[in-house]
Amino acid sequence: MAADPTRVAVVQLAPELGDVVGNRRRALEAVAAAAGAGAQVVVLPELAVTGYCFRDADEARALAEPLQGPSLAALHDAAVRHDVVVAAGLAVLEDDGTLRNSAVLVDADGLRTIYHKVHLWAREPEFFTPGDAPPTVVETRHGRLGLLVCYDLEFPEWTRRLALDGAELVCAPVNWPDVGRPAGERPLEVVTAQVAAATNRVFLAVADRVGEERGTSWVGGSVIAGPEGYPLALSPLDGGTAVLLADCSLAEAREKGVGPLNDRFADRRPHLYGFPGE
Amino acid sequence: MAADPTRVAVVQLAPELGDVVGNRRRALEAVAAAAGAGAQVVVLPELAVTGYCFRDADEARALAEPLQGPSLAALHDAAVRHDVVVAAGLAVLEDDGTLRNSAVLVDADGLRTIYHKVHLWAREPEFFTPGDAPPTVVETRHGRLGLLVCYDLEFPEWTRRLALDGAELVCAPVNWPDVGRPAGERPLEVVTAQVAAATNRVFLAVADRVGEERGTSWVGGSVIAGPEGYPLALSPLDGGTAVLLADCSLAEAREKGVGPLNDRFADRRPHLYGFPGE
Numbered sequence: 001m002a003a004d005p006t007r008v009a010v011v012q013l014a015p016e017l018g019d020v021v022g023n024r025r026r027a028l029e030a031v032a033a034a035a036g037a038g039a040q041v042v043v044l045p046e047l048a049v050t051g052y053c054f055r056d057a058d059e060a061r062a063l064a065e066p067l068q069g070p071s072l073a074a075l076h077d078a079a080v081r082h083d084v085v086v087a088a089g090l091a092v093l094e095d096d097g098t099l100r101n102s103a104v105l106v107d108a109d110g111l112r113t114i115y116h117k118v119h120l121w122a123r124e125p126e127f128f129t130p131g132d133a134p135p136t137v138v139e140t141r142h143g144r145l146g147l148l149v150c151y152d153l154e155f156p157e158w159t160r161r162l163a164l165d166g167a168e169l170v171c172a173p174v175n176w177p178d179v180g181r182p183a184g185e186r187p188l189e190v191v192t193a194q195v196a197a198a199t200n201r202v203f204l205a206v207a208d209r210v211g212e213e214r215g216t217s218w219v220g221g222s223v224i225a226g227p228e229g230y231p232l233a234l235s236p237l238d239g240g241t242a243v244l245l246a247d248c249s250l251a252e253a254r255e256k257g258v259g260p261l262n263d264r265f266a267d268r269r270p271h272l273y274g275f276p277g278e
Numbered sequence: 279m280a281a282d283p284t285r286v287a288v289v290q291l292a293p294e295l296g297d298v299v300g301n302r303r304r305a306l307e308a309v310a311a312a313a314g315a316g317a318q319v320v321v322l323p324e325l326a327v328t329g330y331c332f333r334d335a336d337e338a339r340a341l342a343e344p345l346q347g348p349s350l351a352a353l354h355d356a357a358v359r360h361d362v363v364v365a366a367g368l369a370v371l372e373d374d375g376t377l378r379n380s381a382v383l384v385d386a387d388g389l390r391t392i393y394h395k396v397h398l399w400a401r402e403p404e405f406f407t408p409g410d411a412p413p414t415v416v417e418t419r420h421g422r423l424g425l426l427v428c429y430d431l432e433f434p435e436w437t438r439r440l441a442l443d444g445a446e447l448v449c450a451p452v453n454w455p456d457v458g459r460p461a462g463e464r465p466l467e468v469v470t471a472q473v474a475a476a477t478n479r480v481f482l483a484v485a486d487r488v489g490e491e492r493g494t495s496w497v498g499g500s501v502i503a504g505p506e507g508y509p510l511a512l513s514p515l516d517g518g519t520a521v522l523l524a525d526c527s528l529a530e531a532r533e534k535g536v537g538p539l540n541d542r543f544a545d546r547r548p549h550l551y552g553f554p555g556e
Contacts, residue, residue, distance in 0.1 A: 113284030118547055122539045134550060151540075156477060158549040179537070181508065188476055188507045195473040198466055199434060229466045259457070261400045262429075269396055272412060273435040275380070277318065 005247035006142040008169065008203070009039035012222040012235055012242045014211030017051030018046040020063055020223065024049050024071055027088065028078050032256035034243045035082035040142050043207040046117075046150050046173040047101065053213035057099070060127035064091035064099055067114065072084065075106045085140050087147060087205075089173030090118075091128075101128040103173050105138055112138045117149035118158065122177075134161055143168045143250035150174040154192055156199065163200030164265070168253035170196075173205045176219035184214070190221045198229025201256045201264045203248045210239050227253050283525035284420040286447065286481070287317035290500040290513055290520040290556055292489030295329030298341055300329050302349055305366065306356050312521045313360035319422050321485040324367035324428050324451040325379065331491035335377070338405035338543075341371035345392065350545040353384045360555075361386065363418050365425060367451030369406075381425040381451050382390035383416055390416045395427035400455075412439055421446045421528035428452040431467075431474055431484070441478030442543070444477075444530035446448065448474075450484045468499045468512070476507025479534045479542045481526045488517050505531050 011030040015023045027048050034042045046052070049071050052062040065071055075086050085107045092102040092114070101117040101124060116122075116131025135147045146167030152158050153172055162170055176189045190206075197204040203226055210220040222235040224246040232246035256264040288418070289308040293301045300305050312320045327349050332338040343349060350437055353364050363385040370380040370392070379395040379402060394409025395402075398486040413425045424445030430436050440448055454467045468484075475482040481504055488498040502524040510524035534542040 118550060119545055122537060130547075132550070151545075154477060154542075155544070155546060156438065160434065161551060185508050188472070191469040191472050191507070192476065192479050194466070196471065201430060229469070230463050259400060264432075267397055267429075268433060268435070269408075270435075272396060272410070273439060275308075 002146050005249045007038045007040050008222055008224055008246050008248050009034035010205050010206050010207040010222045010244050011044050012207060012220060013041060013045050013048060013209055014241050015048055015051045015209060017053055017213045018063060023051065024074055028074055030243060031078045031084065031086060032082060034241050035084050037243065037245055039084060039245060041085045041169065043171045043205045044088035044096065044173060045207045045209040046175045047091055048089050050091045050278055051213055052175045053216050054127055057261060060091060061093060061099055062103045064093040069093050072104060072106065072111060076110050078220065079104040080108045085142060085145065087171035087173065089149060096218045098129045099127060101149060103149050105145060105147055111143060113147065117152060119151045119155055121151040145169050145171055148172045151243045153196055156196065159196040159200060163202050167202055168250040169203040169205060169248065172204060174206055174208050175191045175206050176221055178217045179217050185221045187221045189219055190223050194222055194225045194231065197225035199264065201227040203250060205226060210241060230253065283527045285316045285318050286483050286502055286524050287312035287320045288483050288485040288500045288502055288522045288528050289320060289322050290498060291323050291326060291487055292519050293326055293329045293487060295331055295491045296341060298327055299331065302352055306352055308521060309356045309362065309364060310360060313362050315521065315523055317362060317523060319363045319447065321449045321483045322451060323485045323487040324453045325369055326367050326451065328369045329491055330453045331494050332405055335405050338369060339371060339377055342371040345370050350382060350389060354388050357384050358386045363420060363423065365449035365451060367427060376407045379427060381427050383423060383425055383449060385418060391425065393425040395430060397429045399429040400506060415444045423449055425445050426450045432470055434474065434477065437474040437478060441480050445480055446528040447481040447483060447526065450482065452484055452486050454486050456495045456497050456498055465497045465499045466475055467497055468501050471501055472503045472507045472509065475503035475505060477542065479505040480531045481505060481528060482491035488519060
């Protein structure tokens, strides 16, 4: 059980669309750099190997790989070599031809879980089949980890479920498109992550990306939020690649108390939350 | 229906514990000031007439009043005189002796709805019986309004429900105790309100308080958030009383689209959100 803090890293990369070999290499270099800085859990962005802005489904399928492909093998190798747990977003082509926007959790034992993004953003339904199952919480040597992908974070029902299922650290590969914001405002995506962490008293590690693909740029808002909802590490939003680190006492996420008399979970009134018409 | 913007005011007051007559007078003065500035909907803080930090249940009961009491009459009179809709937090003593932490919505027609806070904070259960019913969405001449009170906002299931029930503007009387925050951070309570607005694409008008009662001080974070989640008006957090205004095109909250291809409601996967064990 994790009594000591776990050093968590989020890696903000700049994948180049279609440069699978180069993206994979840069991701592995970043994992090595994070581990060199003491990271024990490393989170990489969504679709970290393929890039994001596919022209069409054919291009997406051509860039994807089977789950038991070179990216998973390389991540496993890195997990062994650096003694880290890695969460990463990959485009996964299933045996029956289904293409998924997935996140994998890999440690020295190999693949611990795979999660298929349930809430698809923008044109993603042209390329990907959405998942139909919640993420599995995995007991690792550093604590209980769970996965979500990008737009999933904007559905508080989903973050709540993962927390109720026992996740202490939610690892979230994302690609947050930059849609602009009022001057001086922190991106809404970042504060949404903060609030998801606070509402559930979990740690939340979001690895965003930078760079540009076919006219789309990105928030570059990688963040590690603690169970009080404030950032423990936050990208300066300057558009650069980065490895952000925070020491997270994950056991704190098992205590749902807020103030001396309240509790994020026990204070819920679930029997009142039914949604008429659903 | 409201094609023109609705001018919404949140009134940040400094109630003095037990000074029912003075607090009521200052609340009414603030409603008049807001109306003078063109406000059509005015939100007052939680427990705006009694104050908050009761010593014990006897003190709370002594300061409370029946629903059909002088505060409701005064708010109705103000609504008629100034042609405004008013939302306010009151301690309401029911006929059977039940004490409630309530919010009322009043317009020129009188009391439109009352909501009893469902999620009680800190010592409130010593004084108040929690509500057992969701807030009712009220069709007003300015749009569809709903009520929540303070800690309710920290349960995304509850804000979601109110939005699904059709609220376009959520009026939230609050008393946010100041529990401190990291330097340079916006209070988590404020960003929680922002995210509740964005997640549901509603307007959210939060009236907080300032002043000090028995060693407790307050965030003073009154805010009006728009459906993109960014503040349209935000208290400068300098501890002062204030009337904050924002022009809100409430009809925008009927459109749940986010980007050209997504929708805050239609993208939900409610059949996946069941919570095991509940």
